[in-house]
Amino acid sequence: MQKKIMKVNASDNVAVALVNLTAGDVISFEGQDIKVLSDTKSKHKIALEKFESGARIIMYGVLIGSANGDIEKGDVLTTENVKHQSEKVFGRTETFNWTAPDVDKWKDKTFLGYHREDGQVGTENVWLFFPLVFCENRNIEILKDVFEKELLKQQANPYQNLLRSLVSGKEETAEVSTSTNVFENIDVKFITHPGGCGGIRQDSESLARLLAGYVNNPNVAGATVLSLGCQNLQISVFKEALDTINPHLNKPVLIYEQQKMGTVQDMLSAIVKDSFEAIKKANVAERKPAPLSKLKVGLECGGSDGFSGISANPTLGAVSDLLAALNGTAILAEFPELCGVEQELVNRCVDDEDGKKFLQLMKAYEKSVVDAGSGFDMNPSPGNIKDGLITDAMKSAGAAKKGGTSPVQDVLDYGEYITKPGLNLLCTPGNDVESTTALVGSGANVVLFTTGLGTPTGNPIAPIIKVSSNTELKERMPDIIDIETGAVIRGEKTIEEMADEMLEFIIKVASGEIQTKAKLLNQNDFIPWRRGVSL
Structure with missing residues (x-):
């Protein structure tokens, strides 16, 4: 029979309700009878002792709050009778020792991943498109539409057919696509964001580090990066962030600056051509065994x-x-x-x-x-x-x-x-x-x-x-x-x-x-x- 309540840590003075409890229920727990005073939904906590106002409430073996007024034994804890409280910490208080679990059954196991030249191993093989500044989001969306339609498997959208049925007043037949991915070993993904300019310079520098981390992530084979030209997150700031994370990065990173390239058509045409060739090369990668480390x-x-x-x-x-x-x-x-x-x-x-x-x-x-x-x-x-x-x-x-x-x-x-x-x-x-x-x-x-x-x-x-x-x-x-x-x-x-x-x-x-x-x-x-x- 399933237990009704459980205590997570031996030092806890509250228990978790594992099932719905009804006021008046009497639960035998750790050698004592606890009368449930209020209807208590599963997942909520009940008091294992009487708490006077200000008393410390312990769960998981740590201080998780204090009583905001008296709480009777067997009553449910709520936002009204408990307030947040935690211990003050100033530094190390004890020596830590760890006994590692037995991993004999796992030590020779492998997964099939994409091995990168820096020793990292990816679980995916992705070509990533992203802007350095929000001004380029529209161009990213155009590229997303172009590449997804031509390179990735197209699937009928059931909600489109639903709306067509509502508009026409008759049931629409789903359009079944028979197309397949052009490339088997690579996916193409797109990122947009609201940053890169207009805020404080530190925000742009932080965004540069984040985007550089995405390029360096082993799941990424290479990237196409769009810049406007005048924004806070300059190409040089992004390159510096990338060099800080991995000074020996050996991945293709294609960077385009719109204000130097003339018309949108000229820029996007160049991006489509260059990125397609780079994606085609990245598709050569194959999954190979890698240790769980x-x-x-x-x-x-x-x-x-x-x-x-x-x-x-x-x-x-x-x-x-x-x-x-x-x-x-x-x-x-x-x-x-x-x-x-x-x-x-x-x-x-x-x-x-x-x-x-x-x-x-x-x-x-x-x-x-x-x-x-x-x-x-x-x-x-x-x-x-x-x-x-x-x-x-x-x-x-x-x-x-x-x-x-x-x-x-x-x-x-x-x-x-x-x-x-x-x-x-x-x-x-x-x-x-x-x-x-x-x-x-x-x-x-x-x-x-x-x-x-x-x-x-x-x-x-x-x-x-x-x-x-x-x-x-x-x-x-x-x-x-x-x-x-x-x-x-x-x-x-x-x-x-x-x-x-x-x-x-x-x-x-x-x-x-x-x-x-x-x-x-x-x-x-x-x-x-x-x-x-x-x-």
Whole structure:
């Protein structure tokens, strides 16, 4: 029989409702009877003891809030009776030791990837088009229309036929395309954005680093770059960013400046001719075996619910630990969602300087949010709160589980590129697309994305594997979920068993054997972070 409640950590004084609870229910738990005082939906938390006003509330073994008034034992925690609170952190407090998981079964496994000259291995082979400034977005859209129609498989749009039926008053027959991709081994993707000029110079420099990271990402075979000419993000700024990330880059990067090329027709004609020849050459690349140490996996969550921190996120954490033990790379981002777990992460930093850098980045970020009249406590969304994540520290403690238990090998600011295997911390907002965009810009060649509520986020160059925290979401939105972890909630599988299944799935995606749901939906989200306030 499924348990009704569970305690995540032995030191917790609250429990998670695994099923809907009714006021008056009596639950036998850890040698005591707990009478449920209020109707409590699954995923929400109930008090395991009486809290007087101001009492510390512990979950995941850390402080996640304090009582905003008295809370009786067995009552549900809400935004009215609990307020956000987290521990203050000043530096390392203890020596960290890690016991790596047994990876004997994985050490000789490989995936089929695209090997680049710098030693990186891609899980995709993409030719990327993007502008340095928003003024070129229209030209990118024209090129997108041209290349997608001629090079990529065309599929009938069912919504077009639906609208035609509504307009004509009679059922329209779907137009079935029989065309196939011109090239078998390369995809063509397009990025647009609202940046590159008009803001502060630092925003353009940050965007340059992000775009340079996309070019350097092993999933990219080469790029076509459009510049207007007069913008803040000059070609020289972009080239400098690219040289900083990889001074020995040996990929074709075609750059065009409109103000030097005359008419739009002249420029676009040259771009089409040159890019087609470059894409044709890039198509020669073939997938070859690569060790799992070449995987760089971004760890992301969005649309989280009260189960995310006990099913999907810990499963990602176990995968992260397997990768670390295999000398692969895992990247934990979303700094507003690490609020409250800073002490553990600082203690896990291999280098004390990285711990200091992490705290400096966290404090600077939080200050910018406070200066704007907000705070990290405003991070949980209405959807998060409705599904049981009522404080930022509670949400953060669950989100941080994606990073597993391994040592933190490096701490990176936004736009910095991964150079060390193992677990890395990357400063990004908690905003799903901004964070995912940054993870790929820092070198992730696959992203694991957990969700409890459902989100269709994808990326132009990296496969996004969507992981649901519960089975109901998978059944309700099967077109966006790749793998679900509801069996953990029901006690049918352990975290370790689920992690093994997930790593096998990652290998198939990285090898091109499985297309993610986000790719099938042609979900190509790209939002740079303007270093202002974004949670």
